[in-house]
Amino acid sequence: MNKKAFLGLLVAVAIPLVSYLIMRSLGKDIGVMPRHFIYDTVHSVTKNGKLENDTVWHKIPDFSFVNQLHDTVGWKDIGDKIVVADFFFTRCPTICPKLTLNMKLLQDHIRTSEKVGDRFPRFVQFLSFSVDPERDDVPALKHWADRFQINPENWWLLTGNKKEIYDLSINHFKLGLVDGKGIDTGFFHTDYMVLIDKNRNIRGYYHGLDTTEVQQLARDIVLLSLEKDPNRKGVFAGKLEMLAVIFFITIIGIVLLVYLLKRYK
Template structure:
């Protein structure tokens, strides 16, 4: 029987033809169902010519500045216009985090041809111990591409605020301990920094869906332009 790792490798190996499929579908189909937006800040009611319309203001992850594995200060705003895949981990985690890191590495490899669009972020939830030097050593152990994947450390309160209030990690994973954000989930932000989905990073089916959704978000048009997409 094929192992889970082998199955995941086969699924991700099929990502390139999947990309081609969605490109073809985009140019030939009337509509594509896009990944949903999940969290909103407000709903504005606008009245014009006697008609009232509602406009949802979707929650955007705020800008932040943390330290990456090279000891450099980096900000979310440095990744403007990028699609982001993120997780929350710590380097001394014995079982779950190494598997998550290997699976995210497979995703990084799968999107290596589009590395100008997709970026990866791993937030340490144990920043007191996870120094930049320790993160660099961990990253090198798994052979990640440092140019497209930041492992981040910094003030613990700031990281936990990002996890809970911005990515809504404790909403996505209701079993998570809010005092120690250790979740198996990966999160996607679109080019506007809006959360568009979360996926179990240990599950090959979820990872396949994540990869498909990243491809769709790569094709998504600017909201101000004429749209062909529904469900978003």
């Protein structure tokens, strides 16, 4: 093997490796995952001889409410889907119709990455909790759903015990509900949409009346759908760079061995 052939082979091996490492580095800055928001505790643990903080993120508790189809549902019926939640009531004359319309846009425009076949986004569940459950019974929720042509397959309008709904909103979603000041008949509610991951951790708050923030929410939903479960690491997790370098060194060794054998012959 002459020197030109040897150098050519080295370049052929080096280019893919260098390209991979560059793309791997740049990939860390492309599509930053939504951060976690609320934690319960922080534990100090020792990993590989180093003291690190292990954060226990707040987990939204289970619930049992009735949806517009008169089905009693809870987190067990959602499974490991990504969740987008908001709070409304059907007699609201101001922000709620617009909030529902923007949620409808999310439901209509988020699709799976499949190019053909069923592209319905089964990886995301929309939840709208009524803050006026005493008057928002199932017929009222059904009427609201029909008005906005809501697909119940992955969007539930929920009613139930008022104390439980308010506890969920204030103490777990950590939403600062504001008084409607007479405009919305004095009910407390908010225009925030809340993004929740598969582990029931809050990953974002977005003003549901702001189209820019709703677009950001759509992008974050897609990003979360690509997020890997940190508790389920693959065999090569965190080892790809090392494997690439080992592969590169092995190829160089093989090339040198072939070169030396041919030279001695």
